[in-house]
Amino acid sequence: MLSGEERERFERLMLPHLDAAYGLARWMTKNDELANDAVQEAFLRAFRFFGSLRGEDGRPWLLRIVRNACLELMQREQFAAAEAFDEERHDGAAAGAVVVLPVNPEAAAIERAERQLVRDCVAELPCDFREVIVLRELHGCSYREIADIVGVPIGTVMSRLARARRLLQGRISQRVRRDGTGT
Amino acid sequence: MNCEEAGRLLHAYADSELELQSALAVEQHLQVCARCRASFAGVTALRAALARACEPERAPPQLRARIVRELRGRGAPAPAAERRRAWLLAAPGIAALALVAGLLLAQPWRSDPVHRVVLHIATADNTAANLRTLKNLLDATPGLHAVVVAHNAGIEFLLRGARDENGRPYEEIVRDFRERGVEFRVCGNTLTRRRIDTTAVIPEAVLVPSGIAELARLQGREGYVYLRL
Numbered sequence: 001m002l003s004g005e006e007r008e009r010f011e012r013l014m015l016p017h018l019d020a021a022y023g024l025a026r027w028m029t030k031n032d033e034l035a036n037d038a039v040q041e042a043f044l045r046a047f048r049f050f051g052s053l054r055g056e057d058g059r060p061w062l063l064r065i066v067r068n069a070c071l072e073l074m075q076r077e078q079f080a081a082a083e084a085f086d087e088e089r090h091d092g093a094a095a096g097a098v099v100v101l102p103v104n105p106e107a108a109a110i111e112r113a114e115r116q117l118v119r120d121c122v123a124e125l126p127c128d129f130r131e132v133i134v135l136r137e138l139h140g141c142s143y144r145e146i147a148d149i150v151g152v153p154i155g156t157v158m159s160r161l162a163r164a165r166r167l168l169q170g171r172i173s174q175r176v177r178r179d180g181t182g183t
Numbered sequence: 184m185n186c187e188e189a190g191r192l193l194h195a196y197a198d199s200e201l202e203l204q205s206a207l208a209v210e211q212h213l214q215v216c217a218r219c220r221a222s223f224a225g226v227t228a229l230r231a232a233l234a235r236a237c238e239p240e241r242a243p244p245q246l247r248a249r250i251v252r253e254l255r256g257r258g259a260p261a262p263a264a265e266r267r268r269a270w271l272l273a274a275p276g277i278a279a280l281a282l283v284a285g286l287l288l289a290q291p292w293r294s295d296p297v298h299r300v301v302l303h304i305a306t307a308d309n310t311a312a313n314l315r316t317l318k319n320l321l322d323a324t325p326g327l328h329a330v331v332v333a334h335n336a337g338i339e340f341l342l343r344g345a346r347d348e349n350g351r352p353y354e355e356i357v358r359d360f361r362e363r364g365v366e367f368r369v370c371g372n373t374l375t376r377r378r379i380d381t382t383a384v385i386p387e388a389v390l391v392p393s394g395i396a397e398l399a400r401l402q403g404r405e406g407y408v409y410l411r412l
Contacts, residue, residue, distance in 0.1 A: 007254060018247055023240035033395060036246050043250045077305055077335070107221070107228035118236035136198065137233040143200050162194040169229050 010050050013058045014043065020059065020139055021066045027134040028070040030123055034077060035070075042069040060145040067131065067149055109173035117179070121171045129164035136161055184212040189219045197226045301330045301407040303398055304337035311347050313412040314340075314356060321363055330401060334370030334394030341369050341388045342379070357387045370394025 021042060025035035042065045053061050122133060135141040135149060146161075147154045189212040195201050196209040213220050300320065304313055321327060333341055340353040347353060357367060367388040374381060374390075381390055391397040401407040 011251070011254065015247070015251075018242045018250070019240060022242035022246065026240055031395070033398075036243070039242065039246060040250055040253070044253055047254055107224040110225065110228040110232050113232055113236075115236040118232050122233070122237065133233070134237075137230060138237050138239065143195070143198065158195055158200075161198075165194060165226060165229055168233075169225055172229070172232070 006050065007047075010047055014046060014062055017059050017062050018043075021062060023138060024063055024066050024131075024134060025070050027122070027138070028067065028127065028131060029074055034073050038069040038073050039066060041073070042066040045069065057145075060141065060148050063135070063139070063141075063145075064149040064151075109176040110169060113172050113176050117175055118172060121168055121175065124171070125164060125167060129160065129167060132157060132161045133164045133168065184208045186212075186216060186219055189213070189216070190222065193219070193223055193226060197223065197230065298324075298326055299328045299330075299401075299405065299407040301332055301398060301401045301409055303394075303409065303411045304331060304333045305335045305411075307336040307339040309412070310340045310353070314360075316412060317360065317365065321360075321365070328364060330366045330368060330407065332368045332370070332391070332394050332397050332401070333388075334373045338369050338373050338379075338384075341367060341385055342383050343385055354385045354387065357385060361387050368394070368397055370397070 018039070021039050022035060025038045025042075026032065029035045029038060042062070046062055046065050049065075122130060125133065131150060132146055135146045141149065143154050143157045143161075146157045150157070152160075189209055192201060192205060192209050196206055199206075201209065213223055302313075302317060302320075304310075317329065317331070321329065339345055340347075341357065343354070345353045347356065360367070368391045369384050369388045371381075371390050371392045373379075373394065374384070384390065398409065402409050
């Protein structure tokens, strides 16, 4: 049982990370209702295990709990099934895109990309890739932090991030080209 | 350093995650290799596009308020969402009845009792039990108006040809409910995502653009009580 003093300490240290927690949950679940539930659950869980946080930075610690809460909720809500379905579909399309991706990624095409198009492409990434992109690019996490949050070695973070970016580059430039010729 | 090595370290270099010596080696290679320079420009452009497109999200104030309330409400609480779900899953029928009864009693400021309930079905696991719950709910609450909003795997019983474990077409069961005034609404986004044609949905059910938006609308605008099955 935590005392009132510890609760205050928890609020002071953890509530500033609420926006980051919510952002991560939104990108992971792609569902507002689930994101809200996951964040609330994660905060209450973090509160219960607050004693286990010793001298570490609180933000990656909290984000790890948020991530796990998201995965559990997604699984429970069978979003996982829908996701697997989507990944199959997108990977089918992406496989071709990756193979034909030119050695020189089209920086110019990516610079022209509309914001919504970029967001759509991030949302369509398989969950493993999406989470490293979101943690690195939106939350500015270091490789070490991402490794802790996701629970994989740093080398895996590096290769996964590289692969996620190549997937994104391929998809974005492909869409920009397609949309460009369509109008 | 050759292109292969540089390519392997390029992302870590872009992220300032390399130790000084490796970073310098990549830098030197980039000065002499136009191809790797172009790759690097691609990574930089992508990072800039992401920063431009994905603004930091802000948590809704209600979420913050709810968390603070939960934290202050008790010493070390059990996770709320888990508790709520476990409870509803454990005994859906009883839980739903108790919840509606509780809401009827717990809102003395309302002149009219809660007569509108929206049931949210998101999975295909317990369809038979869910429909039993619905029947119990109707039996126990005269004058109740119930709307079922189905999305994700929850839509399956509303597709043509779907049958319960006894082989009875769900369409018949749904028709019985329709006669009692229950409305069934199917999430259009789910159909699109699963590439299901709208003609596959039984005619007793109505299509709505987004199941989640419909749930929000019924609760927020029309005062429906929300029950998750």
